[in-house]
Structure formats: C-alpha cells, structure tokens
Amino acid sequence: MAKPPTRLWRFVALALVAAVMAGCASLPEDPIEREIFLETNDPIEPMNRAVFAFNMQLDKYALEPLAKGYRAVFPEFSREMVRNFFHNLKSPVIFINDLLQFEPERAYETAARFLINSTVGIGGLFDIAPFESHDEDLGQTLAIWGAGEGAYIVLPVLGPTNFRDLTGTIGDRLFDPFSYLAETNQVQNAFYGRAAVEGVDNRSRNIDTFDDLERNSFDLYSTFRSLYRQQREFEVRNGAPEPFNGFDFDDPGGGGGLQIMIPGPR
Numbered sequence: 001m002a003k004p005p006t007r008l009w010r011f012v013a014l015a016l017v018a019a020v021m022a023g024c025a026s027l028p029e030d031p032i033e034r035e036i037f038l039e040t041n042d043p044i045e046p047m048n049r050a051v052f053a054f055n056m057q058l059d060k061y062a063l064e065p066l067a068k069g070y071r072a073v074f075p076e077f078s079r080e081m082v083r084n085f086f087h088n089l090k091s092p093v094i095f096i097n098d099l100l101q102f103e104p105e106r107a108y109e110t111a112a113r114f115l116i117n118s119t120v121g122i123g124g125l126f127d128i129a130p131f132e133s134h135d136e137d138l139g140q141t142l143a144i145w146g147a148g149e150g151a152y153i154v155l156p157v158l159g160p161t162n163f164r165d166l167t168g169t170i171g172d173r174l175f176d177p178f179s180y181l182a183e184t185n186q187v188q189n190a191f192y193g194r195a196a197v198e199g200v201d202n203r204s205r206n207i208d209t210f211d212d213l214e215r216n217s218f219d220l221y222s223t224f225r226s227l228y229r230q231q232r233e234f235e236v237r238n239g240a241p242e243p244f245n246g247f248d249f250d251d252p253g254g255g256g257g258l259q260i261m262i263p264g265p266r
Contacts, residue, residue, distance in 0.1 A: 041152045041162070042225060048154040052221050055159060059203070064210075067203035079201060081125045086198050087133065088117050088124025093175045097136035101144050106134065135235070138175070139168030143236040152225060160228040 042048060071079070091114035098107035113129040121128050142164050143149070150163025161169070173179055182190035203210075217223040 040222075040225065041149065041229070043151050044153070048152065049221050051154045051156055052224070054156060055154070056220075058157065063199065063203050064207070066200050067207060070200050071204040071207070079204065082197065082201055084117070084121070084127045085124045086194065086201075087127075087135075088114060088121070089178055089194075090135070090176075092177050093138075093172050094134070094136045096175045097138060097141045097172075100138075100141045101136065106136075110134075134238070137165075137168055138171040139165035139232070140236050142168055143232075149229075149232070152229070160224060162229075162232075165232065 074082075091110055095107055095110040095114070098104075098110055109131040113127075113131050113133065114124075116129040117124045117127055120126075127133065147164050149165070150167075152160070152162050153166065154160050155166075179191060213223055214220060
C-alpha cells in the first residue's frame with residue numbers, strides 16, 4: 001500500500017503549531033474587547049496579519065500577474081475546461097463526504113457525474129452530466145457533525161482557514177485516490193502543480209472583485225476574514241438560508257459562496 005503523501009505531515013505540523021498558539025492567547029479583561037475577541041475567533045491576529053501581508057505581496061508580484069496573463073492567453077472556454085477537469089478530480093472526495101453527511105441522493109449524483117464526465121466528457125474536460133454540481137469537504141462534514149470551527153488561521157501561500165477546516169484538508173488528502181495514484185507513479189510534484197493551476201484559475205475569476213475590495217475596504221484583513229467565515233457557513237448549510245433566531249435586521253446572512261483570495265485549505 002502506498003504511504004500517505006508526506007505533505008500531509010507538514011499540514012499536521014502547521015495545525016498543531018496553530019492550535020498551541022491559539023491556546024496560549026489570553027482573553028482580554030475588558031468585557032467589550034473580550035466580546036469582540038470571541039466574535040472574530042482570531043486569537044493569533046498579530047501573526048495572522050503578518051502572514052496576510054506576506055500573502056498580499058506574493059499576490060501582487062506573482063499570483064495576480066500570472067492570473068492576468070492566464071486570462072489574457074486562454075479563452076473562456078479553455079479556462080472552463082480546466083475548471084471542469086479539476087472539479088471532476090475532486091469527485092471521489094465529494095462522494096465520500098456526501099456519504100459521511102448521510103446524503104445518499106447527493107452521493108448518487110456525485111458518482112453519476114464522475115462516471116459520465118470521466119467517460120463521455122473526456123476525462124472531465126466537459127461537464128455534460130445531467131446533475132447539478134456541488135462541493136463537499138471534510139471541514140463541512142465535521143461542522144455538520146457538530147465540530148466547532150476552531151481558531152481562525154492564515155497560512156503562508158495557502159491563505160485563510162481554521163483549525164476544523166485545516167483538519168478536514170488533511171483528511172480529504174487521505175481520501176483522495178489521485179494523491180496515491182500520483183505517488184505510486186512517482187509523479188512527485190502532481191499535488192503542487194494541481195494546486196498552482198487551481199490557484200491561478202481561481203484568482204483569474206476574481207480579479208475585478210479583488211480590486212474592488214482593495215479599493216473599498218477600510219481594513220482588508222478584516223474583510224477577508226469576514227468573507228471567509230461567511231463563505232464557510234454558507235457552504236456548511238449547502239446554500240440554505242441562515243436559521244432565523246430573532247429580529248436582527250443588521251445581519252444579511254450568508255456570504256453567497258464568494259471565493260476571492262489565494263485558496264485556503266478546506
């Protein structure tokens with residue numbers, strides 16, 4: 001049997017370090033500051049801000065130029081084929097999480113989509129399956145099982161996540177048969193190549209949105225943190241409206257699944 005990809009242990013180490021650091025953070029004594037501290041779920045904010053600043057520089061000098069070049073060189077239909085291909089690769093992981101969430105109908109649709117798109121759709125390049133696509137990951141599954149999100153974390157290059165979603169990312173890599181297939185065939189950089197292409201494609205789809213946020217956000221770090229957390233809540237609910245718990249006209253609800261930053265582990 002193939003050994004689990006060594007990159008998983010790097011994720012484990014990062015998760016443990018983040019958990020220890022989060023546990024060492026002390027609650028503010030002032031009641032208002034304590035409430036804000038707990039609401040933002042960001043006990044290592046100074047370090048997260050430093051990593052965020054690094055990621056922004058990386059985006060400015062590397063990812064954004066690559067994304068603009070990618071969008072300029074490749075027409076929309078070819079970029080759509082890239083997205084279809086990579087989403088199809090995720091199907092086994094989505095299928096397992098559908099089952100873990102006790103969603104047999106969605107699991108059936110995922111399996112049928114994978115079979116049809118992998119064959120008639122030429123390896124997933126064309127999305128021709130007569131079922132609506134969806135995404136599931138172990139972070140969402142853990143949330144449905146009742147796990148709290150844990151501390152908010154910003155990782156170098158990978159971007160925003162939290163302890164629950166980082167743990168889910170590790171599990172999803174273990175679920176992913178293509179990781180083992182690549183290692184069995186000694187394709188050592190398959191994971192990094194796949195992540196790089198997906199990251200550039202994702203950034204290319206959000207160039208205008210990203211620019212608007214940079215221009216209009218008073219605190220870009222806080223904006224990204226809020227958007228990430230809203231997006232994950234929206235995804236955990238599978239797009240369902242947020243439960244109504246009272247008259248709160250200031251809360252617009254879910255974040256609409258917006259994806260903008262360097263993709264975080266999920």
